[in-house]
Amino acid sequence: MAKLTFKTDNCKGCALCVDACPKGILRIATDKINKKGHHPVECTDMDQCIGCASCYMMCPDCIIKVER
Amino acid sequence: MAVYEKPHALIDVPLHYCPGCTHGIVHRLVAEVIDELGIEGKTIGIAPVGCSVMAYNYFNCDMIEAAHGRAPAVATGVKRADPENHIVFTYQGDGDLASIGMAETVHAAARNENITVIFINNAIYGMTGGQMAPTSLVGQVTQTSPYGRDPKACGYPIKVCEMLSELVGPEYLERVTVNNVKNIRNAKKAIKKAFQNQIDGKGFSLVEVVSSCPTNWGMTPKQALDWIESDMLPYYPLGVYKDRSAEEKEAE
Amino acid sequence: MADKILMKGNEAIAAAAIKAGCMHYFGYPITPQTEIAAYMAKVMPKIGGTFLQAESEIAAINMVYGVASAGKRVMTSSSSPGVSLKGEGLSYLAGSDLPALIVNVQRGGPGLGGIQPSQSDYFQATRGGGHGDYHMIVLAPASVQEMAELTVKGFELADTYRMTAMILADGTMGQMMEPVSIDDLKVNPAPEKPWATTGTQLSREHNIVNSLSLVPEELEQLNFKRYERYQVIEENETRYEEYKVDDADIVIAAFGIAARVSKNAVDEARKLGIKVGLIRPITLWPFPKAPFKKAAEHAKAFISVELNMGQMIEDVQLAIESKRPVTLCNRAGGMIPDPDQVLSAIKEVNGGIA
Numbered sequence: 001m002a003k004l005t006f007k008t009d010n011c012k013g014c015a016l017c018v019d020a021c022p023k024g025i026l027r028i029a030t031d032k033i034n035k036k037g038h039h040p041v042e043c044t045d046m047d048q049c050i051g052c053a054s055c056y057m058m059c060p061d062c063i064i065k066v067e068r
Numbered sequence: 069m070a071v072y073e074k075p076h077a078l079i080d081v082p083l084h085y086c087p088g089c090t091h092g093i094v095h096r097l098v099a100e101v102i103d104e105l106g107i108e109g110k111t112i113g114i115a116p117v118g119c120s121v122m123a124y125n126y127f128n129c130d131m132i133e134a135a136h137g138r139a140p141a142v143a144t145g146v147k148r149a150d151p152e153n154h155i156v157f158t159y160q161g162d163g164d165l166a167s168i169g170m171a172e173t174v175h176a177a178a179r180n181e182n183i184t185v186i187f188i189n190n191a192i193y194g195m196t197g198g199q200m201a202p203t204s205l206v207g208q209v210t211q212t213s214p215y216g217r218d219p220k221a222c223g224y225p226i227k228v229c230e231m232l233s234e235l236v237g238p239e240y241l242e243r244v245t246v247n248n249v250k251n252i253r254n255a256k257k258a259i260k261k262a263f264q265n266q267i268d269g270k271g272f273s274l275v276e277v278v279s280s281c282p283t284n285w286g287m288t289p290k291q292a293l294d295w296i297e298s299d300m301l302p303y304y305p306l307g308v309y310k311d312r313s314a315e316e317k318e319a320e
Numbered sequence: 321m322a323d324k325i326l327m328k329g330n331e332a333i334a335a336a337a338i339k340a341g342c343m344h345y346f347g348y349p350i351t352p353q354t355e356i357a358a359y360m361a362k363v364m365p366k367i368g369g370t371f372l373q374a375e376s377e378i379a380a381i382n383m384v385y386g387v388a389s390a391g392k393r394v395m396t397s398s399s400s401p402g403v404s405l406k407g408e409g410l411s412y413l414a415g416s417d418l419p420a421l422i423v424n425v426q427r428g429g430p431g432l433g434g435i436q437p438s439q440s441d442y443f444q445a446t447r448g449g450g451h452g453d454y455h456m457i458v459l460a461p462a463s464v465q466e467m468a469e470l471t472v473k474g475f476e477l478a479d480t481y482r483m484t485a486m487i488l489a490d491g492t493m494g495q496m497m498e499p500v501s502i503d504d505l506k507v508n509p510a511p512e513k514p515w516a517t518t519g520t521q522l523s524r525e526h527n528i529v530n531s532l533s534l535v536p537e538e539l540e541q542l543n544f545k546r547y548e549r550y551q552v553i554e555e556n557e558t559r560y561e562e563y564k565v566d567d568a569d570i571v572i573a574a575f576g577i578a579a580r581v582s583k584n585a586v587d588e589a590r591k592l593g594i595k596v597g598l599i600r601p602i603t604l605w606p607f608p609k610a611p612f613k614k615a616a617e618h619a620k621a622f623i624s625v626e627l628n629m630g631q632m633i634e635d636v637q638l639a640i641e642s643k644r645p646v647t648l649c650n651r652a653g654g655m656i657p658d659p660d661q662v663l664s665a666i667k668e669v670n671g672g673i674a
Contacts, residue, residue: 010082012086012087012088013087014087014088014282014289015088015288015289015290016088016289016290016293019290020248020249036082038087051070053070053072054249056072056073057072057093057249057252057253058093058248058249058252059092059093060083060085060087060088060089060090060091060092060093061082061083061085061092062074062078062083062092062095062096064072065071065072065073065074066070066071066072066073067069067070067071067072068069068070108520108522109519109520109521109522109523110519110521111519112389112390112517112518112519114386121532122532124528124530125528127526128520128526129519129520129526130517130518130519130520130526130527130528131517131526131527131528131529131530132385132386132389132517132528132529132530133416133528133529133530133531133532134382134385134412135382135385135408135409135412138378138379138382138385138409141374141378141379141380141382141383141385141386142382142383142385142386142389143386144372144379144383144386145344145346145382145383145384145385145386145387145388145389145390145394146386146387146389146390146517147386148344148370148372148383148386148387149344149386149387149390149391149392149394149518150390150392150518153518153519154390154518154519155519171375171376171378171379172375172378172379172382174375175374175375175379
C-alpha cells in the first residue's frame with residue numbers, strides 16, 4: 001500500500017511525473033488552479049500506486065512525497 | 069517503510085525555475101547525496117551566474133555566490149582555507165563553466181583541485197533569455213544564432229568531458245543526463261561518486277549533466293526531454309571519460 | 321628589540337603578511353611585484369600555508385574571494401595591468417563585504433605601459449577600481465618599514481570594516497632595500513567572523529556570501545549601510561604625516577616615493593628662506609582632507625608632486641575647496657621627479673605669491 005502526498009501549491013504543472021508514472025494514475029488537473037496559477041498534478045487512483053517513486057524522481061520541484 | 073521526500077540539504081522553498089526545468093532535479097540529486105554522505109554541516113556550495121544564480125537560497129549548507137565563471141577559483145580558495153574540514157562543490161551552467169570560466173575550469177582540473185563540479189549543459193544561456201552557448205548544437209536556433217548555429221561563423225560546440233579528459237590532472241569526469249528515471253538514477257550515482265572522491269582526497273571530479281531548457285528551446289517539458297535523447301546525446305555521449313583510480317586499479 | 325634586516329620592499333610586505341597571520345597567498349607573475357610571490361612560494365609550504373600561482377589575476381582574486389568567504393586572512397599582489405584584471409573581483413569583494421589585502425606595486429601605464437615606477441593607478445585605487453559604488457582603504461607606504469607596518473594595518477582594517485584594503489606602492493618602494501624590523505610588528509589577531517562560510521556544522525542557519533540583490537530598495541539600503549561604514553572610516557582611520565607645515569606659505573602634497581623626494585626639496589627650499597611644508601597622505605582613501613583644509617588657512621599655494629599626469633591633485637583641490645592655487649609637479653610613464661625639479665616648482669610658485 002503506497003501513499004503519495006503532493007505539495008500542490010508548489011506544482012508548476014510540467015507533467016513530467018505524469019509521463020513517468022508506469023500506472024498512468026497521475027494527471028494534470030486542468031479544472032484546478034493553484035496559488036501560483038498553474039494546473040497542479042493529482043492522483044486519480046491512489047489504490048493503484050505501487051510506490052515506485054518515478055514521479056518523485058522526475059519532479060523538478062520536489063513536491064511529491066512517496067511512502068510505501 | 070520507504071519514504072521519498074525532499075532531502076534535508078534542500079531548503080523547503082519553491083524553486084524559481086521554469087516549469088519542467090531539470091535544474092530542480094539536479095538540485096535534488098545533489099542534496100540527496102549530501103544527506104546520504106552526512107556532509108551537510110561541512111559542505112560549502114558555490115553558485116554561478118546564470119539561471120542557477122540563486123542556488124544559494126536552495127541548499128541548506130553554507131553557500132557563496134561567485135562572479136560569472138569564477139566558481140572553480142572561488143572553490144579553490146574555500147577548499148584550501150581548510151582542506152580537512154571543507155567539502156566544496158560548484159554548480160555551474162555551460163556559459164559559466166565552458167565560456168567565460170573556461171580558464172578557471174581547465175586549471176582547476178589540471179591542478180586536480182580536490183573539489184566537486186556539477187556542470188549543467190543545456191546548450192543555451194537561460195537567464196538572459198536564450199542566447200547561443202559554447203555547447204549549443206550546430207544548427208541550433210537561439211536568440212544570437214537566429215539562423216541556426218553556423219560553424220563557419222562561430223565554430224563547433226565544446227565537449228567539456230572529452231576535452232578535460234586529455235589532461236593528466238583530473239580524477240573523474242562523467243557525463244550523465246536526467247531525461248528519464250533510469251538516467252536520473254545513474255546521474256545520482258555519478259554525483260555521489262564525485263563527492264565521495266573529494267571525501268577520499270582523490271581530487272577534481274566533474275559531472276556533466278545534459279539538461280533541458282524547455283522555455284528557451286521553445287518546447288514542452290516532455291518534448292525537451294525527448295530532444296535530449298534525439299539531438300543532444302548523439303553529440304554528447306553519456307559515459308565515464310576519466311576515472312583515474314579505477315584505471316590505476318585495473319593496471320595493477 | 322629584534323635586529324633589523326635588510327629587505328626589499330616587496331619582501332617586507334610578504335614577511336609582514338605572514339606575521340599578520342595571512343596563511344593564504346594567490347598571485348600571478350608580473351613585474352615589479354614578483355618578489356612577493358617568490359617569497360611566499362619559498363616560505364608558505366614550510367609553515368603549512370598556501371602559495372598558489374593562479375592561472376590569471378582574475379583567478380587569483382577569486383581564490384582570495386574564496387578564502388575571505390571562509391573567514392581567513394588572505395592576500396594577493398600584482399602590478400598595474402594585473403590590478404585592472406582584478407577589478408571585477410575587487411567589486412565582488414566589496415559587494416559581499418569581504419575582508420582581504422590587495423597589493424599594487426604600480427608601474428607606468430596605460431595599457432601594457434612599462435615596468436618602471438609610477439603612481440598612475442591613484443584614481444583606480446581611490447575610486448574603487450571596479451564597477452559600482454564602493455571604496456577600498458588605500459594605504460601608501462613611503463619606506464620599507466612602512467611597507468611592513470601598513471601591511472599588518474591593512475589586514476586589521478580589512479577585518480574591522482569587512483572590506484578590502486590596498487597597499488598602493490610603486491616600483492621604487494617594491495624594489496628598494498632598507499633595514500626593516502618584522503619581528504617587532506604588533507599584530508591584532510583576526511576578530512570572530514560569524515558570517516563566514518565554514519560549514520554550518522548543522523548548528524546554525526546557513527551563511528550566504530553574496531553580492532546579488534535584485535530588489536532595488538534592498539540594494540539601495542545595502543549601499544547606504546556600506547557608506548555609513550565608510551563614514552566611520554573617514555572619521556577614525558585617516559592617516560597622514562606633516563612636515564614643517566605649521567608656518568608654511570607653500571604646502572606640498574605627495575605620497576610614497578614622491579614624498580621622500582619632496583622632503584629633500586622642502587629642506588633645500590627652507591635653506592633659501594622659502595617657507596615650505598609637506599603633507600604626506602598615508603591613507604589615500606580616506607583622503608586626509610582636514611590637514612589640507614587647515615593648511616589652506618595660512619598657506620598661499622599648494623603643489624602636488626606625483627608620478628602621473630595629475631591625479632591626487634584633484635583630491636587636494638577638493639580638500640582645500642579650491643581656495644588656493646594648486647600646481648602640479650610631475651613625471652609620468654615610469655619617470656620620477658628629482659629634488660631639483662620639485663625645488664624649481666617651489667621657486668616658481670614662490671615667485672608667483674611673493
